[in-house]
Amino acid sequence: MENIKCLIIGSGPAGYTAAIYAARANLSPVLIEGPQLGGQLMTTTEVENFPGYPNGVQPFEMMDDMRKQAERFGTTFVSGCVTHVELDANGGLHTIWVEEQKLYQTQTLIIATGASAKYLGIESEQTYRGRGVSACATCDGFFYRGKTVAVVGGGDTACEEAAYLAGLCQKVYMIVRKPFLRASQIMQQRVMENPKIEVLFECNTLQLTGEGKVQGADLIYKKGTPEEQVKHIDINGFFLAIGHHPNTKLFETALQLDKEGYIITTPGTPCTTIPGVYAAGDCADPHYRQAIVAAASGCKAAIEANNYLKQK
Numbered sequence: 361m362e363n364i365k366c367l368i369i370g371s372g373p374a375g376y377t378a379a380i381y382a383a384r385a386n387l388s389p390v391l392i393e394g395p396q397l398g399g400q401l402m403t404t405t406e407v408e409n410f411p412g413y414p415n416g417v418q419p420f421e422m423m424d425d426m427r428k429q430a431e432r433f434g435t436t437f438v439s440g441c442v443t444h445v446e447l448d449a450n451g452g453l454h455t456i457w458v459e460e461q462k463l464y465q466t467q468t469l470i471i472a473t474g475a476s477a478k479y480l481g482i483e484s485e486q487t488y489r490g491r492g493v494s495a496c497a498t499c500d501g502f503f504y505r506g507k508t509v510a511v512v513g514g515g516d517t518a519c520e521e522a523a524y525l526a527g528l529c530q531k532v533y534m535i536v537r538k539p540f541l542r543a544s545q546i547m548q549q550r551v552m553e554n555p556k557i558e559v560l561f562e563c564n565t566l567q568l569t570g571e572g573k574v575q576g577a578d579l580i581y582k583k584g585t586p587e588e589q590v591k592h593i594d595i596n597g598f599f600l601a602i603g604h605h606p607n608t609k610l611f612e613t614a615l616q617l618d619k620e621g622y623i624i625t626t627p628g629t630p631c632t633t634i635p636g637v638y639a640a641g642d643c644a645d646p647h648y649r650q651a652i653v654a655a656a657s658g659c660k661a662a663i664e665a666n667n668y669l670k671q672k
């Protein structure tokens with residue numbers, strides 16, 4: 361069993377930024393990289409909205425740069441997944457298992473496990489991932505300027521994404537499985553009044569079509585009723601907005617989570633209900649879900665961890 365000052369779980373912008381700050385504060389952090397090296401960002405095509413990259417950057421390049429920066433100051437990287445945690449509610453040592461084998465005891469823990477977009481589960485969605493399928497309009501919408509896209513979902517996120525995309529694209533379909541939108545009244549109004557947005561109620565996606573990239577979608581209208589029919593729409597982009605789930609299952613019993621599973625922190629800080637345990641990035645952020653916001657919260661978490669150790 362290794363005893364350490366600071367353990368970070370997650371290798372997205374929050375985890376790497378926490379590592380840079382913790383390493384520069386001489387906490388000799390150990391970072392457990394998790395199942396997706398680089399985090400959710402690695403599923404997007406190009407990053408154009410992270411400050412410091414005037415010409416945009418490939419996600420793997422940006423995450424590799426962050427990793428190297430954390431390494432330069434003495435972060436130790438461990439590949440593998442955390443399989444079990446035991447957190448000391450009184451702020452003593454927290455015990456972390458990696459792949460059921462390697463054990464760490466750490467004085468501070470920074471959780472940066474991120475969130476995962478929900479997908480429909482149809483086969484073609486995976487085939488076209490990164491080639492017309494996206495789960496983030498803010499990240500990828502720009503690539504569809506002047507084109508026709510579809511957004512799946514009828515909640516606030518779907519409406520926001522549709523409205524955002526309508527500012528860039530010539531036409532936006534919303535594919536909604538119910539005969540109504542679930543979103544707040546104001547968002548519904550915004551969508552219904554936008555001449556570029558057409559809401560296709562009571563439709564589910566059967567499959568995406570196209571030569572090497574998304575060029576269309578087959579939808580089923582009023583499935584299981586006498587009016588059932590298959591409709592085809594021509595689109596260049598297919599945006600999922602059917603929700604996210606935070607990757608927080610490991611902490612279900614140890615920490616306070618909200619009803620969606622996001623880790624509850626003291627507002628404006630990364631502090632959880634347990635002293636010395638911090639949550640950074642999308643695992644504690646149901647709202648912004650941006651790399652730059654995640655990076656900033658990773659920074660805050662490392663500063664808090666350092667202050668906590670100094671006070672101890």
Ligand code: NDP
Binds near residue numbers: 480520542
């Ligand atoms: P929601 O859970 O509110 O909505 C998800 C939408 O996706 C629903 O319309 C749901 O349909 C649909 N959906 C789910 N699964 C499928 C599926 N398999 N096939 C087709 N459609 C599917 O998620 P959001 O991400 O929109 O919002 C999460 C929370 O964040 C909400 O509380 C929301 O209010 C909040 N939010 C607030 C914002 C704001 O205030 N500006 C902005 C964004 C989010 P159905 O209705 O049939 O279940």
